Amino acid sequence: MKKIIYISGILTLFVFMSFMTLDFFSTMTKVDYVDGSKTLKFTTKMNTSHISDAIKINRSTAGFEAEVKKYVNNNFDVYVNNSPKTLTFTGSQISGETVWVYFETGGVTDVSTLKIKNTLLLSAFPKQINLVNIAYKGAQKTMNFQRGKEVNEVSF
Structure with a gap:
């Protein structure tokens, strides 16, 4: 009988x-x-609603995508071999609850170190986690960012 009560208690909790x-x-x-x-x-x-909350603009506003690009530009920095790189935005799209932003940096002949500063949504959401997956000449690296760890660096 105790076993039945225990199991029903666990199921109720779930x-x-x-x-x-x-x-x-x-x-x-x-x-x-x-x-x-x-x-x-x-x-x-x-996430569309998260970025909308962070930049304080409704996603249906005409300038939403331009503000998202500006926000990413202000909160994402790239350094290749300790040299800062300029990011060029190539596009973006909203697909339901997801915003995709595309950007690039050129003139990268060789990467021995890649340093990224990623503060996307960190000021808006204290438990925010940002992941960056890198594919470079067959090597795969992953970085994670959160409050207190806004900068990360990998070597190739």
Whole structure:
């Protein structure tokens, strides 16, 4: 009988927990090196409502995508071999609850170190986690960013 009460208690707990909402705040950036054009291409995926809250602009506003690009430009810095690189935005799109932002930096002949400062949404959401996955000449590296760890560096 105690076993039945214990199991029903655990099941009840799971039912109650399923009704709780937990916000998960994250961005994901993929970095690909294109050897032919000597370019690092970045694709960043963000939650539409989170970025909308951070920049304080409704996603249906005409200037929303321009403000998102400006926000990313102010909160994402790249250094190749300790030299700062200029980011050029190549596009963006909103797909339901996801905003995709595309940018790149050219003139990258060789990468021995890649340092990134990523503060996307960190000031708006204290538990924000930003991931960056890098593919460079067959090597794969992953960086993570959060409050207190806004800068990360990898070597190739």
